[in-house]
């Protein structure tokens with residue numbers, strides 16, 4: 001076969017790489033569709049969510065792919081990015097074009113939204129003109145009748161010269177038939193086919209419009225009356241000119257409050273379990289070791305990792321909520337609500353949506369900026385997103401707020417940090433917008449309101465938790481052990497005293513960190529927090545476990561007051577996002593200079609904010 | 623009423639699209655979203671402070687900035 005796929009570089013998030021060495025005898029399927037038509041939902045259903053990442057000839061980004069058995073046939077299914085138009089100029093459109101031009105396939109599965117077939121059918125027509133073997137799945141068949149849409153798959157199939165099946169990838173109706181149809185098509189296609197130069201094979205706009213008109217005339221009927229849907233009713237409230245924004249911020253607040261209320265007890269439970277396991281199993285098992293390695297393993301490794309592991313429930317709940325928010329269609333509404341404001345900051349509604357995604361994790365949010373074409377807009381957004389309070393930082397803050405504030409004010413303190421996060425983002429955009437001017441159009445679809453199935457929520461939460469574990473484990477182990485060593489070397493002085501390495505580092509940094517209330521001990525956690533914010537917490541556990549046996553929270557509360565703690569949290573919120581974020585910023589901006597500039601700016605901002613807060617609070621007598 | 627730009631179309635008035643006058647990239651995107659000559663279109667709401675328009679075209683709803691909406695010529699019914 002012509003397309004030997006080579007993929008030997010290790011994927012950055014550590015997911016297993018696809019074994020693509022043996023493509024002989026393997027049939028190739030590419031899944032193509034417009035954005036937001038349920039492509040991923042279908043792909044997960046078809047492949048059992050067992051996809052891995054791989055790279056392909058001709059294109060530079062990684063794509064998801066899975067090997068499955070369809071009928072008797074071993075098949076590799078590749079999920080292409082969602083696109084509007086094969087002639088398009090966006091990065092995703094370029095990727096799809098290159099993929100089809102350089103990778104022969106046995107079948108292209110086209111997925112379109114049945115309710116919007118009147119416009120989306122253009123993509124299927126383009127594939128027909130290119131001449132690739134294809135099959136059209138009309139997804140969201142469950143929603144189409146609500147819009148008064150009626151479809152005749154047979155006549156559409158006749159026009160397109162390919163099989164057409166209606167289905168619902170989310171709820172499963174029609175899926176079995178869709179799958180059978182795929183198997184049958186695959187059986188008929190023995191040789192894979194390559195798309196010729198795609199631009200050459202497309203017809204003129206006028207011919208295209210005529211053909212599309214004839215097809216829709218025969219196969220697509222929509223009742224002339226516009227049907228009032230639940231979505232239009234909800235929109236009247238949520239997009240209300242006056243109440244829209246307050247409702248939006250209220251809902252966000254509720255969501256974070258919920259993460260906090262449900263997550264905290266779970267976290268406490270897990271913590272005591274971990275502590276129990278330490279006394280019951282780990283300590284006895286390691287008791288034969290001499291003191292230094294014994295303490296390194298227990299206080300350093302186990303202690304640090306355990307604190308971090310205790311945050312898995314919070315991450316899990318957070319992403320259950322994110323699954324709901326993302327699926328609901330509310331994010332594009334928030335872009336509508338915020339665009340007037342964002343435009344004045346030199347950004348647009350999409351930057352706002354990506355910043356919101358950044359509250360989960362900055363890394364995918366920055367990668368998501370690829371949908372924008374204007375480099376200036378992307379760069380400005382890249383400067384702004386790192387100030388989004390990601391779930392790693394949330395862990396640190398939940399921990400410190402519970403340790404130092406009583407249960408009534410803790411959620412408010414946390415909320416104030418969210419406000420600071422917004423403020424920092426706004427300030428940054430405002431300062432840098434002159435440097436990155438853009439005129440990118442903003443045109444976004446508003447999908448109908450939806451609610452994810454339990455399966456979708458669990459899948460999302462699970463994959464993010466897995467991702468967190470895979471992604472951060474190495475960093476965390478390295479960071480926590482390094483902090484422990486700094487605290488305990490050289491061995492001839494009292495651990496964590498001024499004579500240790502961390503004592504030295506802390507003292508050296510006091511001229512800078514002293515004025516913002518960060519003591520030498522906390523300084524070390526901050527330094528290592530540059531690698532990943534999760535380390536801050538594991539680091540604190542290590543630093544404070546060396547002396548006291550009381551819980552970490554109690555130990556910290558004894559040494560620092562709330563003003564110091566808040567200053568520490570402000571600094572943690574604003575300074576350099578984790579190393580991975582810096583790495584993607586560098587990769588996406590293709591400029592080390594830009595990445596370094598972003599890091600420096602965040603340090604300056606963090607220090608200034610903490611300085612003003614700390615000195616101000618002290619002046620006021622706190 | 624005579625022909626107008628989409629940005630000037632009053633709320634809840636249905637119009638048909640006469641033409642799209644944008645650069646190729648934007649034109650392709652608009653076509654894929656359903657903005658083709660002859661299609662029926664209406665503006666459902668406009669965000670305050672010069673914010674985006676909420677537009678319905680067929681069964682698709684999109685938001686777009688007023689400046690981008692200027693490139694679409696419509697004829698109110």
Ligand SMILES: Nc1nc2c(ncn2[C@@H]2O[C@H](COP(=O)(O)OP(=O)(O)OP(=O)(O)O)[C@@H](O)[C@H]2O)c(=O)[nH]1
Pocket residue numbers: 033034035036037038039040041042081082139140141142143167168169170171326327328450451452456
């Ligand atoms: N009602 C309904 N909703 C669906 C169906 N399939 C997917 N969805 C929803 O449609 C939305 C988009 O689904 P995704 O699978 O993320 O769509 P996608 O095409 O991969 O989107 P991109 O990642 O933007 O390309 C989600 O909210 C899904 O839950 C379906 O058959 N019926």
